[in-house]
Amino acid sequence: MPFEELSHTADWSLRVWAEDLAHLFVETARGMNSLAGVKLAEKPRVRRTFSASAQDTESLLVSFLSELVYHTEQDNLAFDDFDLSIDLEDGQPGRLSAILRGAPILSLDKAIKAVTYHNLQIQQTARGYEIEIVFDV
Amino acid sequence: MIRLQNLTRISDYEWEIPQSFRGDMRGPVRIFSTRELLEQILGDKSLEQAVNASTLPGLVGAVVVMPDMHQGYGFPIGGVAATQFPQGVVSPGAIGYDINCGVRLLASSIELEAALPRLDSLATLLNQYCPSGVGVKGVVHVNVPELERLMRAGSRWALKNGYASENDIARTEENGCLEGADPAKVSERAKARGLEQIGSMGAGNHFVEVDVVEAVLDQETATVFGLREGCLAVQIHCGSRGLGHQVCTDYVQDFQSAVRRYGIELPDRELVCAPMDSPEGQAYLGAMRAAANYAFVNRQLLAHSARRAFEETFAGKLKNWQLTQVYDICHNMGKVETHEVDEKRLKVCVHRKGATRAFGPGTPGLPPEYQQTGQPVLVPGSMGTASWVLAGTETSMLRSWGSSCHGAGRTMSRAKAKHDIRGDDLRRELEGRGIKVRAGSMSGLAEEAPSAYKDVDAVVGTVVAAGIARKVARLRPLAVVKG
Numbered sequence: 001m002p003f004e005e006l007s008h009t010a011d012w013s014l015r016v017w018a019e020d021l022a023h024l025f026v027e028t029a030r031g032m033n034s035l036a037g038v039k040l041a042e043k044p045r046v047r048r049t050f051s052a053s054a055q056d057t058e059s060l061l062v063s064f065l066s067e068l069v070y071h072t073e074q075d076n077l078a079f080d081d082f083d084l085s086i087d088l089e090d091g092q093p094g095r096l097s098a099i100l101r102g103a104p105i106l107s108l109d110k111a112i113k114a115v116t117y118h119n120l121q122i123q124q125t126a127r128g129y130e131i132e133i134v135f136d137v
Numbered sequence: 138m139i140r141l142q143n144l145t146r147i148s149d150y151e152w153e154i155p156q157s158f159r160g161d162m163r164g165p166v167r168i169f170s171t172r173e174l175l176e177q178i179l180g181d182k183s184l185e186q187a188v189n190a191s192t193l194p195g196l197v198g199a200v201v202v203m204p205d206m207h208q209g210y211g212f213p214i215g216g217v218a219a220t221q222f223p224q225g226v227v228s229p230g231a232i233g234y235d236i237n238c239g240v241r242l243l244a245s246s247i248e249l250e251a252a253l254p255r256l257d258s259l260a261t262l263l264n265q266y267c268p269s270g271v272g273v274k275g276v277v278h279v280n281v282p283e284l285e286r287l288m289r290a291g292s293r294w295a296l297k298n299g300y301a302s303e304n305d306i307a308r309t310e311e312n313g314c315l316e317g318a319d320p321a322k323v324s325e326r327a328k329a330r331g332l333e334q335i336g337s338m339g340a341g342n343h344f345v346e347v348d349v350v351e352a353v354l355d356q357e358t359a360t361v362f363g364l365r366e367g368c369l370a371v372q373i374h375c376g377s378r379g380l381g382h383q384v385c386t387d388y389v390q391d392f393q394s395a396v397r398r399y400g401i402e403l404p405d406r407e408l409v410c411a412p413m414d415s416p417e418g419q420a421y422l423g424a425m426r427a428a429a430n431y432a433f434v435n436r437q438l439l440a441h442s443a444r445r446a447f448e449e450t451f452a453g454k455l456k457n458w459q460l461t462q463v464y465d466i467c468h469n470m471g472k473v474e475t476h477e478v479d480e481k482r483l484k485v486c487v488h489r490k491g492a493t494r495a496f497g498p499g500t501p502g503l504p505p506e507y508q509q510t511g512q513p514v515l516v517p518g519s520m521g522t523a524s525w526v527l528a529g530t531e532t533s534m535l536r537s538w539g540s541s542c543h544g545a546g547r548t549m550s551r552a553k554a555k556h557d558i559r560g561d562d563l564r565r566e567l568e569g570r571g572i573k574v575r576a577g578s579m580s581g582l583a584e585e586a587p588s589a590y591k592d593v594d595a596v597v598g599t600v601v602a603a604g605i606a607r608k609v610a611r612l613r614p615l616a617v618v619k620g
Contacts, residue, residue: 007550009181009208010192037580057395058406066386073272073379074330111271111340111578113382114234117406118210119387134210136234137341137551 003031012135019128021057025064025096026082029131032065035135037109038078040102046077048100053093058120060086060096062130065115068100072112076105079106112137139176139184139224144168151602153199153535154188161404167199169603172594174204181208183215190218190365195225195412197478201537203492204599205546205591209233211407214547216492217401217540218386222473222484226401226410227418229392229411229425231488232471236425237432238343238376239310239467239517240493241440242526242542243460247371247451252615255332255450259347259507260573260616262446265497266372267345267439269338269620270577275378276336276438281328285320287335291430295437302462305437307504309465310494310512313433315472319423323380324387327424331380331431336438340620341438343375345443346517347573347600348524348612358510358528358609362463370612371447371460372517372524373439376469377432384428388421413486419586425471436465444570459504464513465525468493468543476538487538495529495541495606514606516597518584519590520619521567524612525597532604535539541606549589558583581620 002023006013014031018024048071052063064084071077079102087095114136123130142411144152147167152175154166166187170178178184183206190212191200197219206215211230220226237560252259268275277300279287289293292313306313314401320328338345353359353366355399364370377384390410395417396402401410444460451458471488478485487494496503497511511529518524521544533539549557560579563586576582600606 005552007552009183009550010214010547011210012551053396055397060392062390066390070326070330070383075271079223105272108271109578110584113341114386116230117212117393117409119405119407136210 002027005035005123006132008134012137013132015130015132017125017127017130021086021129022084024122024129025084027066028061028065028131029079029082031110032068032135033078036112039106040078040080041104041106042104045101045103050098050100051096055093057088057094057122058117060094062115062117064096064098069112069115072105078105079100082094098122110137138513139179140265141179150599154184159188160482162188163193163196165199166191167201168603169202169599170204171599174591174599175218178206179566183208183213186211186213189408190216190231190255192404193226193228193408193410194401195220197483198219201540203542204596205542205544207488207547211405212490215542215586216490217492217538218488219476219485219538222486223414224412225486227471227486228408228410228414228488229385229388229421229488230407230409232425233469233490234382235376235469236381237429237467238469239432239436239465240517241373241436241465242463242513242515243371243440243443244463245368245460246365246457247369247455249367249369251455256573256616259446259450260575262449262616263345264441264575264618266442266446267338267618269340269618271340271620273337273339276442278333279335279559284328284332287434288320288323288427288430289318289434290314295434300441301437305440305462308462308466309433313437313465315426315429317423318426319432320427322420322424323384323427327380327383327387330383331378334378335435336442337378337612338375338439338620339378340581344619345439346372346615347616348372348614350610350614351523352611354608355612360409361506361510362513362526362609363461364463364526364610371443372515373436373443374517375435375439377428378435380431381428383516384424388424392417429467429470433436433465466515467492477535489540491543493539493543494539495533496539497531497534498527500534514541516542516593517544518593519587520585520617521572521614522587522593525593526610526612527597527606530552530604530607533606537605541600545590545593545596547589548591551584554584554586554589555580558586558588572614575618577620582597
């Protein structure tokens with residue numbers, strides 16, 4: 001798993017790494033599901049789309065993950081299969097388009113209230129791209 | 138990394154990080170703590186977060202932190218910061234995602250001995266009537282126009298619909314309604330999340346707890362508050378649920394560009410803010426107040442549900458089984474208040490995140506019966522440990538922006554608590570001590586284990602010794618319901 005839980009006194013924190021930005025987003029979503037203890041039903045499979053634009057890549061990531069938090073609470077849905085593309089052009093807002101595939105949630109250990117910007121900075125490292133992210137629980 | 142040697146000792150209970158510690162600070166950080174609690178505080182990044190909070194534009198005086206402080210995100214839990222109104226900023230992250238998370242205390246004349254044989258069925262009924270857990274729906278469902286009316290009126294909506302009494306409202310901070318709530322500034326998404334959650338507790342550290350008033354430390358004040366030694370009381374801890382979380386999410390996102398427009402530089406993007414007199418600041422204040430009013434209604438409906446459980450358990454069996462509201466306090470909130478600064482009265486926006494308002498005697502806005510005593514300050518302990526009822530003091534008005542601590546304060550990470558503690562073992566231990574437990578999730582229970590928290594008696598002892606609150610009564614838990 002390209003993510004690990006970090007110690008945080010009150011909330012939950014993850015370190016995530018991936019070879020490119022799209023995979024970084026997907027692995028962070030999977031890490032979030034893992035922290036929350038999401039168990040999906042086998043059927044019915046569902047499909048949702050999501051697109052967003054933002055001034056920077058970190059904001060795109062927060063938007064994407066916040067969308068998943070919303071679906072979890074509001075529709076009892078979680079996603080385990082993602083087609084995701086990110087367009088970044090110098091001087092232009094970044095754009096994200098995603099197809100989310102998942103299913104109704106059978107059980108959940110813990111709800112994530114929100115995705116925070118706390119010390120959120122996507123960094124290029126030997127492993128590709130890496131972040132540390134904190135979730136409010 | 139902040140170390141003990143970076144702090145100036147003011148007294149045994151008060152320390153300071155001077156403004157000179159870092160070039161971008163706009164004021165000092167004042168820490169209410171003993172040396173022992175300080176060593177726990179220095180174990181995480183909470184003081185770094187307090188220093189970051191001191192960079193907020195328009196900051197007035199010191200950022201104040203309480204002995205229950207711990208690391209949060211952006212702004213520390215247990216922190217208080219005041220910004221000049223209206224030119225200073227308002228920061229959604231300095232109030233938190235659970236807008237108007239707070240505690241309500243209800244008192245009774247039910248004596249412990251009379252209640253004990255029925256405690257188990259009372260816990261079961263509370264669990265049945267106070268919906269808790271992940272994704273749970275509330276007890277009242279409304280449409281969007283009704284939700285908007287609720288967000289404008291706060292607790293008055295509950296009164297109009299038969300869920301509250303005049304006394305409940307009089308004994309709620311701000312009478313259960315923040316002026317200036319603007320539902321039009323609450324996103325459709327936030328409203329959708331709020332529609333079906335009214336009167337629900339949710340998960341995390343939220344709870345409904347039955348206590349016994351174990352000790353009264355100030356008989357006169359306890360009598361005014363309606364607390365009787367040896368009698369039952371109920372604490373309700375929760376906030377604005379998904380609606381508040383979404384409001385904060387929306388505005389933290391929006392303010393990422395606002396800080397660029399206003400040329401505000403901050404050390405942490407979670408602290409993003411906007412001037413209160415800007416369109417962005419006004420929009421957030423309107424939405425935040427709407428979410429706060431939702432939270433007042435939420436706790437009011439949970440109180441209504443608790444009363445229903447008490448009625449079914451005790452009516453016809455005991456003479457006086459009613460629950461009377463002591464007070465309802467907010468501990469995640471931003472409010473415009475008038476405080477004395479450099480011998481002048483100044484309007485400021487007080488951001489409290491994990492800190493309780495603790496207004497002293499004679500402060501405008503308190504119910505007439507609390508004008509002599511100061512307001513009740515409700516400090517729930519960790520699960521299975523004591524809770525405290527304190528009263529606000531004159532000193533809190535002068536030293537801590539009229540604020541005090543809000544709980545025991547975490548000291549162990551959730552990950553370590555889950556690893557080290559088994560929920561079912563903890564449940565057995567609590568039940569062995571006579572505490573009835575109704576919990577939806579064993580892992581959630583483990584995360585809230587008492588050993589993951591500081592000693593609430595030490596925290597309360599510190600704020601009392603520092604003079605920013607005084608002891609009134611100590612509560613011991615009998616039954617706890619949580620998600």
